[in-house]
Amino acid sequence: MTNVRALVLERQHELKLRDIDLPQTVGPGEVRIKIHTVGICGSDVHYYTHGRIGPFVVEAPMVLGHEAAGTVVETGEGVEHLKVGDRVCMEPGIPDPNSRASRLGLYNIDPAVRFWATPPIHGVLTPYVVHPANYTFKLPDNVSFAEGAMVEPFAVGMQAAAKAKIAPGDTAVVIGAGPIGTMVAIAALAGGCARAVVADLAQPKLDIAGGYQGVIPVNVRDLAAEVKRLTDGWGADAVFECSGSSKAWETLLDLPRPGGVVVVVGLPVAPIAFDVATASTKEVRIETVFRYAHQYERAIALMASGRVDLKPLISATFPFEDSITAFDRAVEARPADVKLQIRLPD
């Protein structure tokens, strides 16, 4: 353990930039990374404001942050694909490679997964972190650190698009134009959708999503009518629920076409009523998403190709010393803020 500076969530509502003991020794198969940029995620903010997410409760001081990019400064024994100086981004969840879920390729749903900034695991708002090389991905020269730190939330969009099994020319509907909803729409378009109807109540969010080619921004109140109009009454091929609003579920199943898919990304706080009859009549396929698996390389490839540009979603960048200011701004949830990032000292 080494005493290092970090942004620590002491308990609900209390953040401190202070020294804390974190492991810094590099074992076999691991790399040490100098952190450059860390994005603030809704989950970081939720632990700050609520002290818990479902069963995960902050019971001891915890370092926040899990959307990170940086530079490899040390490699452990047996690391082949990375070398000192490589610019990288990291997958924050470390599963047990021998678990049954991992052996099935479903490592994201390994019950034993250790995920940064999910209690009791420390996150990465600290200058250096040690991580398994297998969950560390090289960034091409034309992908910046700031974009590298966007790979994590974009991977959720990629996972959602993959679960939808999009076919070229599909029409997607995305409910919720927050960071995840917008990235789901971008991933769905990159995956072959001809258009993505993105719905929200907040006009500033719709304006940002609407800046992407193929996105049709609509006020959520007009969504059903607009989908009907755009598809001549047939319905959308893929519907992504990214708002987490229980209200969305009241009319959600009217949106997919017969044989269409609903991908559930947003998490309602309480169980919702589910219209089985409408779903059955259309044989709607329902898919769920828990983080992502095998999406980082694909996400990075799309960004490097120039077909996916996430830079317009980075609203502001704060120096590490102003981390608490950055979090308080995130708590404000300004409608024009998509992603706030923190930059560590050089």
Ligand SMILES: [Zn+2]
């Ligand atoms: Zn995140």
